[in-house]
Amino acid sequence: xxxxxxxxxxxxxxxxxxxxxxxxxxxxxxxxxxxxxxxxxxxxxxxxxxxxxxxxxxxxxxxxxxxxxxxxxxxxxxxxxxxxxxxxxxxxxxxxxxxxxxxxxxxxxxxxxxxxx
Amino acid sequence: xxxxxxxxxxxxxxxxxxxxxxxxxxxxxxxxxxxxxxxxxxxxxxxxxxxxxxxxxxxxxxxxxxxxxxxxxxxxxxxxxxxxxxxxxxxxxxxxxxxxxxxxxxxxxxxxxxxxxxxxxxxxxxxxxxxxxxxxxxxxxxxxxxxxxxxxxxxxxxxxxxxxxxxxxxxxxxxxxxxxxxxxxxxxxxxxxxxxxxxxxxxxxxxxxxxxxxxxxxxxxxxxxxxxxxxxxxxxxxxxxxxxxxxxxxxxxxxxxxxxxxxxxxxxxxxxxxxxxxxxxxxxxxxxxxxxxxxxxxxxxxxxxxxxxxxxxxxxxxxxxxxxxxxxxxxxxxxxxxxxxxxxxxxxxxxxxxxxxxxxxxxxxxxxxxxxxxxxxxxxxxxxxxxxxxxxxxxxxxxxxxxxxxxxxxxxxxxxxxx
Numbered sequence: 163x164x165x166x167x168x169x170x171x172x173x174x175x176x177x178x179x180x181x182x183x184x185x186x187x188x189x190x191x192x193x194x195x196x197x198x199x200x201x202x203x204x205x206x207x208x209x210x211x212x213x214x215x216x217x218x219x220x221x222x223x224x225x226x227x228x229x230x231x232x233x234x235x236x237x238x239x240x241x242x243x244x245x246x247x248x249x250x251x252x253x254x255x256x257x258x259x260x261x262x263x264x265x266x267x268x269x270x271x272x273x274x275x276x277x278x279x
Numbered sequence: 280x281x282x283x284x285x286x287x288x289x290x291x292x293x294x295x296x297x298x299x300x301x302x303x304x305x306x307x308x309x310x311x312x313x314x315x316x317x318x319x320x321x322x323x324x325x326x327x328x329x330x331x332x333x334x335x336x337x338x339x340x341x342x343x344x345x346x347x348x349x350x351x352x353x354x355x356x357x358x359x360x361x362x363x364x365x366x367x368x369x370x371x372x373x374x375x376x377x378x379x380x381x382x383x384x385x386x387x388x389x390x391x392x393x394x395x396x397x398x399x400x401x402x403x404x405x406x407x408x409x410x411x412x413x414x415x416x417x418x419x420x421x422x423x424x425x426x427x428x429x430x431x432x433x434x435x436x437x438x439x440x441x442x443x444x445x446x447x448x449x450x451x452x453x454x455x456x457x458x459x460x461x462x463x464x465x466x467x468x469x470x471x472x473x474x475x476x477x478x479x480x481x482x483x484x485x486x487x488x489x490x491x492x493x494x495x496x497x498x499x500x501x502x503x504x505x506x507x508x509x510x511x512x513x514x515x516x517x518x519x520x521x522x523x524x525x526x527x528x529x530x531x532x533x534x535x536x537x538x539x540x541x542x543x544x545x546x547x548x549x550x551x552x553x554x555x556x557x558x559x560x561x562x563x564x565x566x567x568x569x570x571x572x573x574x575x576x577x578x579x580x581x582x583x584x585x586x587x588x589x590x591x592x593x594x595x596x597x598x599x600x601x602x603x604x605x606x607x608x609x610x611x612x613x614x615x616x617x618x619x620x621x622x623x624x625x626x627x628x629x630x631x632x633x634x635x636x637x638x639x640x641x642x643x644x645x646x647x648x649x650x651x652x653x654x655x656x657x658x659x660x661x662x663x664x665x666x667x668x669x670x671x672x673x674x675x676x677x678x679x680x681x682x683x684x685x686x687x688x689x690x691x692x693x694x695x696x697x698x
Contacts (some may be wrong), residue, residue, distance in 0.1 A: 259420070260418045
C-alpha cells in the first residue's frame with residue numbers, strides 16, 4: 163500500500179496509477195500533484211494517468227507543474243496519459259503544444275479516446 | 280500572434296500573475312520560483328532557470344530552476360566581456376546559436392546542450408545587468424516565434440525589476456547596518472569622552488579623585504529608582520559626570536586649598552556652575568538637560584542655593600538629582616579639611632535636609648535604592664563598591680533607612696515598617 167506524502171485521490175491498478183486532478187490546477191494543487199506523481203515514479207510505477215474530470219481551470223503555474231510531471235515521466239521512461247479533459251482545458255493544452263508531447267484522452271467521454279501521437 | 284482567445288487569456292493571466300507576484304512582499308526566493316512557473320507555464324516551456332547576477336563575484340547565481348536536473352550548475356562565472364555584451368544586448372532573448380559567442384556559454388556548452396537551452400534572456404534594469412533567464416525547448420518542440428519573444432520579454436522585465444528591488448533592499452539593509460555600527464561606535468566614543476572629561480575635572484582636585492564618576496553613578500541610580508528608561512538613565516549619568524566641568528577654569532589653588540576657603544575664594548569657586556553651563560551649552564548632547572544640571576546643581580529647594588536662588592520646581596529636576604548625588608558623595612568621602620562622616624550621620628543629614636536642600640521625593644528614591652541593596656533585596660553591590668568596604672554597617676543602616684523612609688512618608692507616599 164502506497165502511503166501518499168500529500169492528500170490526493172488516486173486509484174492504483176498493478177503498476178498503473180490514476181491521479182485525480184483537482185478542480186483548479188494552480189500552484190497549491192499543482193505542487194501536490196507533482197509530489198504525488200514523483201513519489202509513484204520513484205516507487206517504480208510505469209504508467210501515470212492524470213484524470214481531469216473535476217478540473218475546470220488550469221492557470222500558468224498549473225501548466226508549469228504539469229510540464230514538470232511530463233519531464234519526470236520522460237526521464238523515468240514512464241507513460242503519461244491525460245484523460246477526461248473538458249473542452250477549455252483541452253483547447254489550452256493543444257494551443258500550448260502539450261498535446262504534441264503527451265497522450266491525451268478527449269473531452270470527458272471515455273469512448274472517444276484520441277491518441278494524438 | 281494568431282488571434283486565439285484561449286491563448287490570449289492564458290498569456291494575459293500569466294502577465295497579471297507576474298505583476299502581482301513582484302508586488303508581493305513575501306520571500307524573494309519564493310517570488311522568483313513562482314515567477315519561473317508563470318514564465319514556463321505561459322508558453323509551455325519545458326525547463327528553465329532564473330539567476331541573479333553578483334557583480335562582485337562576477338557570476339550568475341541561480342535562485343530557481345525547473346527540470347534542469349541535479350547536475351546543472353547553480354552558479355556560473357561570467358567574464359567582464361560577457362557582462363558588457365549581455366548588457367548591450369538588452370532585454371531581448373538571445374538564441375543559442377548567437378549565444379555561442381559568449382564565453383560563459385562556450386564554457387558551459389555541453390551542459391546547456393544536454394539541457395536543451397534554447398534561449399538566454401539578460402535581465403537589464405537601468406542599463407545594469409541584474410540577472411539572466413535560461414529557457415529550454417517548448418513542449419510543442421517548435422521554435423520560439425516573435426510573439427513568444429514579446430511575452431518572454433514582458434515577463435522578464437517584471438522579474439528583472441523584482442531582482443533589482445531586492446538588490447536595493449540588500450544595499451539599504453547593508454547601509455542601515457553600517458549606520459547602526461557607526462552610531463554604536465559614536466556612542467562608545469561619546470561615553471569615553473565624557474569619562475575622559477570627568478577624569479580631567481577630577482584631576483584638578485587631588486582630594487576628590489573619582490568624585491565626578493561617583494556622582495554620575497549615584498545620579499544614574501536615582502534615575503533608575505525613579506523608573507526612568509535606559510536612555511534617560513544614561514543621560515542622567517552624563518549629567519552627573521559633567522556637573523563640575525566648570526571647575527576646569529577655576530584656579531587649582533582654590534580647589535586644592537587644604538583649609539576652609541575664604542569669601543573671595545568661595546566667590547570664585549561659586550562661578551563654576553555658570554561656567555560649566557557655558558562650556559556645555561554649545562555641545563550637541565543627546566541629552567538636552569546636561570548643561571542645566573551643571574548650572575543648577577548647587578540650587579536648594581528652599582531657595583538658598585546659587586547661582587540664581589531658585590526654589591522647588593523652579594530648579595530643573597535633573598539638577599535636583601545631581602545636587603543630592605553631589606552632596607552625598609561630598610559627605611561620604613574624605614576632604615582636605617575634614618574626615619568623612621559616618622554613614623548613619625549622612626543618612627540623618629539627608630532626612631534633615633529633605634525639603635530644605637534636597638527634593639524629598641529624591642531622598643526617598645535614593646534611600647530606597649540603598650535599602651534594597653543593604654537589605655539584600657537586590658544582588659547589585661553598587662553602593663558597596665562606591666562607598667568602599669566596611670563603611671556601611673548594614674545591621675545599623677537597614678533599620679535607619681526604614682525609619683527615615685517612614686519619616687518621609689508624607690512626601691513619598693510609601694510606608695515602611697521599621698524593624
